[in-house]
Amino acid sequence: MKRLLSFFLCFGILLIWSSCRNDFEFTPSKGNLGFAKDTIYLDTVFTNVGSSTYNLKVYNRSDDDIVIPTIQLEKGVNSRYRMNIDGTTGLEGAQEGKFFEDVELLAKDSLFIFIETTIDISTLGGLENQFLYTDKILFDSGNDQQDVDVVTLVKDAVFIYPNKDEDTGIIETLSFDVDGDGTPDETTLQGRFLEDDELTFTNEKPYVIYGYAGVGAGKTLTIEAGARVHFHAESGLMVTNNASLTINGQLSTDQEALENEVILEGDRLEPLYEDIPGQWGTIWLFNGSENNTINYATIKNATIGVLSEGDQDAPNDKLTIRNSQIYNVSSFGILGRATSIKAENVVINNAGQSSFAGTFGGKYNFTHCTIANYWNNSFRQFPALLLNDFIVDENNAVFTNSLTEANFNNCIIYGNDNPEFLLENEGEVFNYKFTNCLLRFDNNNLQGNGNYVFDDDTFYVDNEFNQSPDFENPFENMMRIGENSDANGIGNSSFASQVPNDILGESRTALPDAGAYQSIVFEED
Template sequence: MRRITLLFLTGIILLFCSCRSDFDTVASTGDLTFSKDTVYLDTVFTNLSSSTYALKVYNHSKNDINIPLIKFANGANSKYRMTVDGAQGNQGKMFENVTLLAKDSLYVFIETTVESDNTTPTEFLYTDQIEFDSGANLQKVELVTLVQDAILLYPNRNADGTTETLPIGNKKISGFYLDKNDPIHGNELLFTNKKAYVIYGYAAVPEAETVTFEPGARVYFHSDSGLIVPKTASIHINGSKSTTDKLENEVIFSGDRQQPDFGYIPGQWGTIWLQNGSTKNTIQNLTLKNATVGLFIEGNDGTTMPIKNTQIYNCTHYGIQAKNALIEGENIVINYTGQASLACAYGGNYKFTHSTFNNDWSSPEQVAVYISNFIDGATPGTKDLTGATFNNCIIYGSYSNEMLLDKKSGAAFIYQFNNCLIKSNNTKDPDYQFDTDPVHYNAIILNKDPKFFNPNINNFNIDDTSSAFAKGNSTYLIPLDILGITRTLPPDLGAYQSKPFPK
């Protein structure tokens, strides 16, 4: 009985204390400190919620204090929302009588959803302040968000409440067809540089139609999203040379997470899928980042596809995955892919000139270039590789073997490397006789460091100390490099004309 009474009394005391947590607090005197004076919420798109950002608030005094009020300067009309130590407050806008213990801290988490109408017309900034207390004790933390006005493209809701889908073989995926007469956006088959585009799900080009991307177009893909070009349809990516580091005339495909922490994270979205039978596809001056597979080129209708001045980075599987395709590439740069930067599988015909295929993915299974004439389980199992030609290229990476030739009998396997820098440890294999097999290899530089400027940030410029400097053959010259700089003679290997590194 005594034990029960004691437990009862203890519970009463604890309940009383918990109800009077502010019993011994003193009023805030305006001496709070903050982890940041300004919270910058990185670029968000109109009508889409931002990521959540943290602000830490410190009480360095010896007293438990009571903060009478925490609110936004714009009050209930603020486009920001916050939680304070997990509490929602008044719809995430205002908090009263917040206790902060001595020598302790609390977290404020902030996010926003902004419309372009709430921004300044010249800078597209939305700003506010978090106010702590008022009057003489008022303290403020600035909030700044860059808002990018965007066109949102996404699957519609069907009458039964389900989401619009696309048929892919025997399956269906969340997606929709682009409409050249859309009542809201107008011609969805024309991507201009007037606004950014954000795509949810897979956008598909109708058969016999062409999707065109004008210079400076910006397309951001949400998770599990991408673009599909089916049979008889076409894609024309018409980027052009830029004059600044902002790549103002490039066409850019990327994930829709714009904060810096996501700048180099692979696998944020799906792929650009050019299905078998798509036709007259062209790509020029494209920068593609952070996909699962950058370009998935699944054959075509017999027309060779040009890919020029294109950069592909940070893909969980492949930069370019081609199956029995016809591709002619110039000034291509690919890096950091989970399996292969360039994979030419199941035959086809390929020619790459002045291109840099690197792979610094942290796995010994990755390679920069993979070439095969088969796919396991396919019918037929092999197809002719009628040509895989590499001229004035660099094939390099972080591991000892960055090129894999994978062939089976029953189909042709024709390949040739001319004036290339290659990293390979397969010198005992008869398919990799770089010095004594002139049918397949000419003027190969083996296992020499090209001394890229900074591959960690995908900068593959070289200078005159590089092993690739002036080692190219003028027969295969592409007069301008990937940046539009005139190549000197003899040309350098790879996609970049050499220049002194910045100091």
């Protein structure tokens, strides 16, 4: 009986309390909403490519539950923007994502507006290659109206993408002679070969590539100074048998804008993606490609910056790369497999594995290069520099190939791990030499091993070990060296005469420093 009386007593109190509540009594807003920002910048997008989703937080700082009569885009159904408010898309039909009615907002609470866009620049009436598109989000109307600006820079571009079968939805894949037997092979790589009129990339518009853009036999892809090449996820360039790649960048006067360099990066232009590794595939110099040259290029945010395979005994180096930078790659900056590479004034940093790996033998000559690795996104298995002469197949069988030469002259090989170079050989021919370099190697377990006898001048001549390179800010890929660098003045003048200017065009012949940069006096913040 007492339990029953207690139940009815509690029930009665709940009825009285609930009858006094006014939770669902909303009053119209009076133009006193608060906003986290007064302008939403959707950053830069390519024409017809959807943007990321951005958000605006709207506050009701009053003590009243309110209802916002309308939230809409000023350009209405013609707006290129679309909104979502706390998971709803507003009115149906043409006004979906454009117009919302009676949006409720509790006292001392907030809501999120999510906004994105896809814009066709050809419909905007502009003659330029870029267009600033704007709109406003309007809250309420009349004297109570408030607004927030929305701004997007839209760039025109040249799009290169594989064909897609309209009936099956199957996307075109590349077919070419993979194994060198003269017969084309089917691959699973989505992409297509460039047509003859596509074999010159200019600086007039950016290029956006979906899938792999292939350079066919006997063809050369030329990329002119100032060109910008953007790759979608799992995309890249592939240079096949008897084909060539020529990147003709030039020294820039503005090291922020890099107006004359060729820049190859992902197709996400928002600041959030500026330094994220692994956004696209690689520049793949396939076995049989020849006379590939890269000059004044910045390659960033790839899985592998450059992958060069085969042809170590070709009369000319398979790849010659000069005055170039490779940053923020999820795997390798440059990966060579039984290939031949000549590098001068090259800077590589921040790689998920090695900045440079010369694997399964080959022929490599690096002069005045900075091979560094300050990767801090995850654990990395390999040092900045890796050399070996073998591969292991799926059955654990080991195959070797001669490392005919691997010369590193006036270089810096350094990083945030120790040691920062690793030499592994299984075969008989394993030739390497470090001359006038600044090296990081302080490992008692390896030192004294046959490959790490540092007083043997057959392999090591006039190097400095474990001293400070005094990089400007290696975690931000600022790899210039300061006046206190232990790389200062240690370069060999005969090698410097072969590469008389550093990557910024400064003379190094008088007193050469190791690495790609001559030292400077850093400006204090």
